[in-house]
Amino acid sequence: MTGTEKIRFERVTKTFTVRDTKQKGVMQEFTAVKDLSFTVKEGEFLTLVGPSGCGKSTLLDLLGGLSMPTRGRILIDGEKITGPGLDRGIVFQQYALFPWKTARGNIEFGLEAKGVPKQERRERAEHFLALVGLSHFADRYPHELSGGMKQRVAIARSLAFNPDVLLMDEPFAALDAQTRESLQSELLRIWEKTKKTIIFITHGIDEAVYLGERVVVLTPGPGTVKTIVDIPLKSRLEDADIRSHSDFVKARHEVWSLLHEHEYQGAHI
Numbered sequence: 001m002t003g004t005e006k007i008r009f010e011r012v013t014k015t016f017t018v019r020d021t022k023q024k025g026v027m028q029e030f031t032a033v034k035d036l037s038f039t040v041k042e043g044e045f046l047t048l049v050g051p052s053g054c055g056k057s058t059l060l061d062l063l064g065g066l067s068m069p070t071r072g073r074i075l076i077d078g079e080k081i082t083g084p085g086l087d088r089g090i091v092f093q094q095y096a097l098f099p100w101k102t103a104r105g106n107i108e109f110g111l112e113a114k115g116v117p118k119q120e121r122r123e124r125a126e127h128f129l130a131l132v133g134l135s136h137f138a139d140r141y142p143h144e145l146s147g148g149m150k151q152r153v154a155i156a157r158s159l160a161f162n163p164d165v166l167l168m169d170e171p172f173a174a175l176d177a178q179t180r181e182s183l184q185s186e187l188l189r190i191w192e193k194t195k196k197t198i199i200f201i202t203h204g205i206d207e208a209v210y211l212g213e214r215v216v217v218l219t220p221g222p223g224t225v226k227t228i229v230d231i232p233l234k235s236r237l238e239d240a241d242i243r244s245h246s247d248f249v250k251a252r253h254e255v256w257s258l259l260h261e262h263e264y265q266g267a268h269i
């Protein structure tokens with residue numbers, strides 16, 4: 001891997017204390033992610049796929065500094081993560097917008113809390129609303145926006161803080177297929193413009209291959225890195241039907257096979 005290293009996972013393990021379902025009053029350790037190691041370079045678009053419950057959201061919480069590893073450590077620019085920070089913006093599946101604020105108000109609100117002066121808040125909000133194609137919807141309230149538009153506002157809000165790293169936890173999962181596809185290409189366009197490091201979690205193999213320069217395939221829980229697949233696609237935005245391209249189909253098949261491998265182990269097929 002060439003380029004400056006931005007993020008490093010070093011043998012990260014996360015355990016939770018959970019109730020023993022068989023013995024009343026007994027607690028036990030549950031390992032959600034185990035010995036996870038990988039690096040992300042500056043400006044990279046990395047996607048993570050894995051079966052349900054393999055620890056994808058746990059991993060993102062750790063990166064966001066919302067929880068701490070039980071063992072191992074996570075470094076950003078060589079510094080250990082010790083809590084949340086404005087260097088990392090998070091976009092969740094649910095938009096988490098304030099319903100009583102307009103699209104513009106939702107973006108400005110966080111900036112106000114950060115002490116950004118009024119005029120600059122307005123300018124930044126306008127800039128990022130334009131970037132996500134919502135200039136004409138600045139004065140609309142969340143209930144007046146479609147799911148795709150709400151997610152665009154959530155992305156604009158994260159970008160307005162100018163984070164180094166954008167963490168995305170299945171941000172398009174709740175959207176219909178067509179809206180999802182158009183937001184995927186929009187996100188690629190935004191990434192090309194802003195050069196952010198993006199870590200994107202998804203259930204979708206197509207989505208992972210379309211967006212990621214590399215795809216981290218996780219094992220079933222406890223989640224650990226199974227393989228990292230390089231996706232050698234160059235013209236994602238120039239080729240409107242890139243998903244039919246043989247390189248795309250090949251990469252998709254590779255990720256699919258890795259995710260389904262365990263289902264066929266021992267099967268005589």
Ligand SMILES: Nc1ncnc2c1ncn2[C@@H]1O[C@H](COP(=O)(O)OP(=O)(O)OP(=O)(O)O)[C@@H](O)[C@H]1O
Nearest residue numbers: 016018030032051052053054055056057058059221
């Ligand atoms: N706070 C917690 N306490 C106990 N167990 C937890 C906690 N958070 C997550 N887990 C467990 O850790 C495992 C990983 O959960 P996580 O939500 O990270 O998986 P995921 O890969 O994001 O799942 P999905 O794809 O279904 O969203 C699950 O078995 C879950 O039950």
